[in-house]
Amino acid sequence: MIDLRLVRENPDLVRASQRARGADESRVDALLAADAERRAAVHRADQLRAEQKSASQAVKKATPEERPAVLERAKALSAEVKAAEDATRAADEALRAAHLVIANVVAPEVPPGGEDDAVTIRTVGDVPSYDFEVRDHLDIGTALGAIDMERGAKVSGARFYFLTGPGALLEFALAQLAITRAVAAGFTPVVAPALVGPKAMEGTGFLGEHDEEVYRIERDDLYLVGTSEVALAGMHADEVLDLSAGPKRYAGWSSCFRREAGSYGKDTKGIIRVHWFDKVEMFSFCAPEDAEAEHLRLLQWEEEFLQALELPYRVVDIAAGDLGTSAARKFDIEAWFPTQGTYRELTSTSDCTTFQARRLSIRSRDADGRPQTVATLNGTLCAIARTIACLLEVHQQADGSVHVPVALRPWLGGHAVLRPGMSLVPTA
């Protein structure tokens, strides 16, 4: 949730943010009204309680003769306090409801517009050309014995898959490369739970208008995470972190689950858009004033990872209307998919400023030792299934084999190419 003080002191800024997102501006005024109402209710209840406290003390000190009268007054006040507390509770809930429906305030640099208005910041690597007919990742993967969609569907339904043989090895190789690089950069590696409670889910902003995307285990009141961001953010809920040595960074590995409710017909072929995949996610907790710089660092680590995979890509600055609820700014990296003749999203990094941390009550101490809400940022290091898809397409060769990027070879038995029917036994 956004900072209430900001709404009180600079409502126009928040209204402008809502407008940029294409969201309802009047929610800002509803929030202001709810805030004023709550403060009035709290004030009334506090004053009544103060009176009641002294009345209660008087009961104790009263002589037997005055006792009935004093007790009478205390009882009356008690009833008034109870009523005032009910009113406060109602005002609290109204405020919370009004508060939760406002998305994070977009950063001033964010491009205006919607989904199609992302601005390309830079393009890295040359778009490859092929002197043969390119095949899509599913054709290549099936021929390699790396991907089995049909049996995935047989066992679990559409958008499920098996990774087999070289596909399974690729999964582990990518995970190893991602985690190894993250550790070298100073991240703490984490294996995070894929099932989380409602608090973590709501705190990270996934239960608002986008809860259609989320798998829910009703019987146990648990959710399957769509990203380990949820567990990593929730990890430090209700804590005061020591950030005196700089940002606290985690690289979390977990399975990710997405219902893909609104995407019927999109990317139906292969493993680009699936209900389940594994992902290594970077997550940072840092002081609010460091968030922008940290965001650029996350972006840089993402880029270096794709460079290690020898994949051409471009970095785009996502427009206001296409930002997630929690994000103030978001950069996607889109990698080249030869069969689609375009760049497709492979990673995404968001600066959530204090939006998530305020909901989850994650704080640190400022220079004066006062608690302050931290900023949280997340970034994909490697969404494994989609990355495999991209690797297979970009690195395909005329004979149906696939070039293995040098960085991945240590985890692929030293093999420089993958080819149908090959032995997976490591080379000497």
Next chain:
RNA sequence: GGAGGCUUCGCCUAGUCCGGUCUAUGGCGCCGCACUGCUAAUGCGGUUUGGGUUUUGGCCCAUCCCGGGUUCAAAUCCCGGAGCCUCCGCCA
């Protein structure tokens, strides 16, 4: 799944039986001041968090795992729940 125990202001802890200056005790740690040639030791003071209000000096309210209840009054009594621990059962 069954039985029992635990949860207090950073950490440890007193208090809970028997409700009322609990406006929460003590120790450790931390901060400030004093003493000391320096260090150590010692002494004094401070040290939960959130909200409201404010003439910026404060003042008020809440907060003893969470939510209800009883009562004029709840850390304390009653009911429900969560988390952790131990034992039994089951299990990779």
